[in-house]
Amino acid sequence: MVVTPWEVRGKVDYERLIREFGTQPMSNELLQRLERHAGGLHLQLRRRLFFSHRDLDVVLDLYEKGIKFVLYTGRGPSGPVHIGHMVPWIFTKHLQDKFDTRLYFQMTDDEKFVVDDEANLKDTTALGYENALDLIALGFEPKNTFIIYDVQDIDMLYDIALEVAKRITYSTAKAAFGFQDSTNLGWVFWPAIQAVPCFIHKKLTGENVPALIPAAIDQDPFWRITRDIAQKLGYYKPAQIHNRFLPGLGVGGKMSASEPETAIFTTDPPEVVKRKVWHAFTGGKGTVAEQKKEGANPDVCSVYQYFLYLFEENDKKLTERERQCIAGEILCGDCKKQLTERINKFLAEHQQKREKARDTIEKYHIKR
Ligand code: TYM
Numbered sequence: 001m002v003v004t005p006w007e008v009r010g011k012v013d014y015e016r017l018i019r020e021f022g023t024q025p026m027s028n029e030l031l032q033r034l035e036r037h038a039g040g041l042h043l044q045l046r047r048r049l050f051f052s053h054r055d056l057d058v059v060l061d062l063y064e065k066g067i068k069f070v071l072y073t074g075r076g077p078s079g080p081v082h083i084g085h086m087v088p089w090i091f092t093k094h095l096q097d098k099f100d101t102r103l104y105f106q107m108t109d110d111e112k113f114v115v116d117d118e119a120n121l122k123d124t125t126a127l128g129y130e131n132a133l134d135l136i137a138l139g140f141e142p143k144n145t146f147i148i149y150d151v152q153d154i155d156m157l158y159d160i161a162l163e164v165a166k167r168i169t170y171s172t173a174k175a176a177f178g179f180q181d182s183t184n185l186g187w188v189f190w191p192a193i194q195a196v197p198c199f200i201h202k203k204l205t206g207e208n209v210p211a212l213i214p215a216a217i218d219q220d221p222f223w224r225i226t227r228d229i230a231q232k233l234g235y236y237k238p239a240q241i242h243n244r245f246l247p248g249l250g251v252g253g254k255m256s257a258s259e260p261e262t263a264i265f266t267t268d269p270p271e272v273v274k275r276k277v278w279h280a281f282t283g284g285k286g287t288v289a290e291q292k293k294e295g296a297n298p299d300v301c302s303v304y305q306y307f308l309y310l311f312e313e314n315d316k317k318l319t320e321r322e323r324q325c326i327a328g329e330i331l332c333g334d335c336k337k338q339l340t341e342r343i344n345k346f347l348a349e350h351q352q353k354r355e356k357a358r359d360t361i362e363k364y365h366i367k368r
Contacts, residue, residue: 004178005218006115008254012245014051014217021220023052023242033060038098043313044091044243052217054227055239059212062236063099071095072197072211072238074106077127078116080265081134083343084246084255087309088214091243093138095214096145103145104197104211104366105135110150111194114186125151132361134266137353142363148197153366157196160203165192167229176221195226198238210236216254217242246309249280249302262302266354270344277303277340283325284332295328303335311342 001010003017018025026048035041037060044050059069073092075085096103109124128149135147150157170188173179179188198211213223220242227237245254248262255263262280264273283297283304298304304325312318324330 003218005221008218008245008256011252012254014244017217018052021052021217021224023054023217023220023240024056026051026053026056026241030056030060033057037063038094042091042094044087044094044309046315047308049087049309050091050214050241050243052242053240054220054223055210055237056212056241058237059210059239062210067209068101069099069210069212069239070201071101071103072106072213073103073215074108074194074197075128075131075135076108076112077124077131078112078119079127079257080267081131082255082257082263082265083310084216084263086134086138086266087246088216088243089135089138090310091241092214093140095212096140101144102201103140104200105132105145105147105364106194106197107132107147107149108194110154110186111190114184114190121151125149129361132364133354133357134350136357136361136364137266137350139353140364142360145364146366147364148200148366150193156366157193157200160196160199161189161192163233164195164199164226164229165189167232168192168225172225172228176225191222191225194222198223198226198230199233199235202235208235211238213238213240215240215242216245218245247302247305249276251281264343264347266347266350268347270347273343273347274340277336277343280336282332282335288331291331292328295326296332298322298325301325301332301335303332303339306339306343307335311339311346 001013002008003012031041031045034045063069071092073088092103095101107128109121109128112124113119113121132147173188173191177191201211202208220240223238223240230237247253248255248259250259250262257263261276264276280302283299283301285291285294285296307318307321312321321330
């Protein structure tokens with residue numbers, strides 16, 4: 001298993017990541033506190049898709065004493081957005097709605113340029129704007145949502161990035177990120193830039209409040225080094241809430257843009273979705289007769305995971321699908337057909353909202 005911000009490989013063992021990264025598992029007590037404040041438990045919490053955190057308890061303690069928090073998340077624009085990227089964004093929207101709080105969203109066109117030998121800066125910047133449309137299409141409030149485009153907005157970030165970079169040694173960064181002698185200097189400095197939105201709220205408003213970061217666990221190494229220096233710079237340590245990876249449609253592994261046939265992009269047309277889902281790996285048996293007799297295995301089935309993560313909101317219906325699958329009462333072809341319909345319905349609406357977002361995108365750009 002390899003889980004870094006730039007590579008996720010093998011079968012991800014989430015318990016082991018909690019131990020190795022030194023994060024905390026989501027406890028029932030924390031879930032209850034979130035439920036109380038939000039007036040219900042979001043699907044991604046009920047299903048333990050957010051499974052781990054750092055200092056969520058501290059953020060809630062402060063919140064209960066009247067100190068608010070800001071949300072921070074982001075995207076490295078290396079290509080079109082896939083539906084896995086939207087898992088943490090959907091949850092971020094839920095938190096923004098329930099806690100009425102600001103979101104800083106970082107579009108890291110600079111990161112994608114320095115980490116990929118083939119990348120060209122004009123392309124990653126252009127992709128940043130295209131990817132922002134996907135975020136806006138999810139319904140974020142412009143008054144509370146501040147998108148930072150790194151290359152364009154670097155003057156706003158640079159002073160804090162320098163303060164951060166000065167306090168992190170190369171050996172700390174190397175241990176956290178696995179840098180080699182061959183790693184370019186842009187990449188080595190880059191983590192200081194991802195740290196900045198954890199702290200930028202104070203500079204913009206004078207208000208010192210913690211940042212809470214919903215993201216998949218691959219981003220955690222950034223927060224580890226940022227948390228070490230936060231208090232030295234007069235800020236709260238940034239807090240995190242970590243989600244699992246939506247798998248790809250193949251055998252194991254997370255959904256990844258580098259394997260386009262097993263990823264569903266938000267811009268995919270219906271026939272492409274149909275083809276990709278049709279070729280998905282399932283927990284089915286070799287023949288229909290065998291499956292009807294012995295049943296199938298939803299635990300290893302990629303199609304089932306899509307219902308679990310995004311496309312079956314009703315818990316009872318999800319449990320019933322699982323039961324029918326194990327009992328051999330439903331076949332993989334049925335699930336694939338139903339999933340294709342649900343994804344295509346979601347994407348048809350999303351694509352319309354995404355086009356409309358072209359008219360409002362400027363309202364979300366962070367102001368100086
Ligand atoms: P990026 O573009 O790799 O990923 C964007 C967000 O999606 C999460 N993610 C996934 N979640 C569920 N299932 C998947 N298959 C999946 N693949 C990716 C990532 O964890 C991330 O939350 N360096 C960052 C950009 C960034 C950022 C941030 C992300 C800057 N500041 C703060 C999160 C929080 C990047 O390249 O993300």
